[in-house]
Amino acid sequence: MTAPLPPALIDKARALLGERFTTAGAVCDQHAGAGMHLRPLPPQAVAFVHSIDEIAALVQACNASAIAIIPYGAGTSLECHVGAARGGVCLDLSGMQKLISVNEEDLDCTVEAGMTRTALNQHLRHTGLFFPVDPGADATIGGMASTRASGTTTVRYGGMRENVLGLTVVTPTGEVVRTARRARKSAAGYDLTHLFVGAEGTLGVIAEVTLRLFGVPEAIGAAVCAFPSASAATTSVVEAIQQGLPLARAEYLDGAAMAAVNTAFKMNREAGDTLFLEFHGAPEEVSRCADRFKAIALGNGGGEFEWAIDAEARSALWRARHHAGFAIAASRPGAVPWSTDVCVPISRLAECIVQTKADLARAPFPAAVLGHIGDGNFHVVLMLDPKAPQELAAAERFNDALVARAIDMDGTCTGEHGVGLGKREALVAELGAGVALMRSIKGALDPLGLMNPEKIFR
């Protein structure tokens, strides 16, 4: 049982935030984590902060009472990163949405952590620039930095690892630290930026983020192509990467995912192994790339190469891809989805997907495979009946085998979802003694263990 919050802390927080600090059960329940295969863990209070100063003051207050702090953005993470595993105060940053600066000449901008990626691109639409990282969900920039998110465009533009230039963080003791200045590169000391990117809020609260931006490409071409097998689809993308073809997006959906998308979006595509592709560049470059990819696809038995050049058709296509998760979830009414996440060297990808699909063929639940396969990263969405505990048990066995297979192929237990509460044993299996180093760093920066406790390691 978690002890109640100390009255002194509650008084301090109310003096600071007024109504924006609440212990209301309904609000706490809304901040308890995404569910999926992990149970929700509500915090004891939620603080809706509006500034770095408020974050720092609240962190100092929690620190003085040894109360845990859980940073919260849009709540879209998938391994219960925001669950309050040891109670404490949820720091909701969704009210911090200011665009602090856009430096068009330097192709960068600085935003408050609570801004979502779509809101940012909305702000940027008159500049000719955009922020490419696209994890699917409309996550906050701070949350995306914290989980080292990536997504559909990473194959071309990189993920958060590559696109965060610097951060302003509030440390576990309530100090405000800027991790880097705005130069494109620097050799000035330890790489604090990359330390906080992917730390899942366990080392401090990300309050502001400086991001790389890119010019909106002159031309964008999208295409869909069906293949005779998972292996043929995957091999086509791998060959394209190996030939240096600059794919901007390369998304794989298996037959189950396509069937769900067909139903949800009233589409009528072949329900087989399919690639959704995008090419960015000068118009002639886009068509040259598409032609080259077409030839590769043909060589692997790919079917018709369906083009969607105009913005509306393209956007319909990507809407279908982005909502594939929901479409799959809708395909088994009443079921709870669990989205797994592994990433392997691309030379092993086809083999990894084929073996995984063989496992799925024996599983007692329906599932669909989809992924950002240009990076070697894929997900399996398992559709589990919450009333059938044997399905969850089978799903856990399936996931353990998937993670073991990925690690065995010199890959990682998580390409982009992060560790949270769900992948802690997997992390040890993957990095062994490296986890002890992580613990040392955590102990040094957060000696009381108050920042998002229990995440990444026990």
Next chain:
Amino acid sequence: MTAPLPPALIDKARALLGERFTTAGAVCDQHAGAGMHLRPLPPQAVAFVHSIDEIAALVQACNASAIAIIPYGAGTSLECHVGAARGGVCLDLSGMQKLISVNEEDLDCTVEAGMTRTALNQHLRHTGLFFPVDPGADATIGGMASTRASGTTTVRYGGMRENVLGLTVVTPTGEVVRTARRARKSAAGYDLTHLFVGAEGTLGVIAEVTLRLFGVPEAIGAAVCAFPSASAATTSVVEAIQQGLPLARAEYLDGAAMAAVNTAFKMNREAGDTLFLEFHGAPEEVSRCADRFKAIALGNGGGEFEWAIDAEARSALWRARHHAGFAIAASRPGAVPWSTDVCVPISRLAECIVQTKADLARAPFPAAVLGHIGDGNFHVVLMLDPKAPQELAAAERFNDALVARAIDMDGTCTGEHGVGLGKREALVAELGAGVALMRSIKGALDPLGLMNPEKIFR
């Protein structure tokens, strides 16, 4: 005064390495650091290690005797990174040059830390792949990772920060840790790879490095173009970057640098502000980029755009650029060169160079400016008479002003040379409280402070 090495340590090291462990003064002097503006600091012994096991055993032995360890690659770093500031044992990794694996399909390879970048590219020449990071000097891959090196091709391919996929390190207590697996991306825990890249050997010894590789471009075009001013040259590159032109190299040399290069290489180019450029891609892309850049240069008053397409002419061009430092050094016989290093957001670059050149016009020593200006990174090579202490004092004032200017422009005190012994105050000026975080991490991983002591912070 440093106490003599304990006999027990010497015995242990000799039992382990035989003749490869030496306390000979001449060998120690060869491992004392590059000189330049900082005095050499010889270690008390040098250990020529040949394997990770030897590194681990030696680190454990030094650890047991509380003796400092200084990792050493090719000794090409520029801020006395390898100086033995507190005595101890230099770990020379130049004998560890094995190419452990090349995964052509995954576009990666793993090498021992002592392999140099040119040796690596020599090994790769039959694969159609290459490793692009080019800091000028023929540094070792381990040293380049340790200083977070970058260089001429970073504008296109990134530096070590972007191109190290994983490391095998020996921690300060002698444990062997692999920081990441071979997947292209991962969200698995803290980013240990980026923590060690740029840590300058203060957190452990980098023993093996897994690197991203790239396909050798189908076509390469190089060009030289003279400009009426530093500002015109810089602005041309900044405009090209802002227009998304994929420059593969964009190097600036001022009049003094060009004059030195002319003399050293018996060339006859205009001794004015000059750009050396390179374009990579399909042949039509290379000429399209060159044409677009030509138009930009013309708009800024650029002169004749001299092409060097064939490999021999191109290689002569880049040899001149790569040896510009030596050419500048030769331009004042008997003088000692000091190469500074700052990096600013590219929107401030022209202004920063112009102000810096105004300072130089008043300096009592000759100097040349050159840099990787596509990244906002430039160097000033100061030619100092070692017998005139007032020149060193003036150079220190010049450098302090340059660093302050870069930081004031939201840039960094070092774009690629690192902190070492020379930039420790500058690092505090740049990152303030961030340096305290770095110290905490150092204290946690290296509680005895034995790994390359005194570097990065006092």
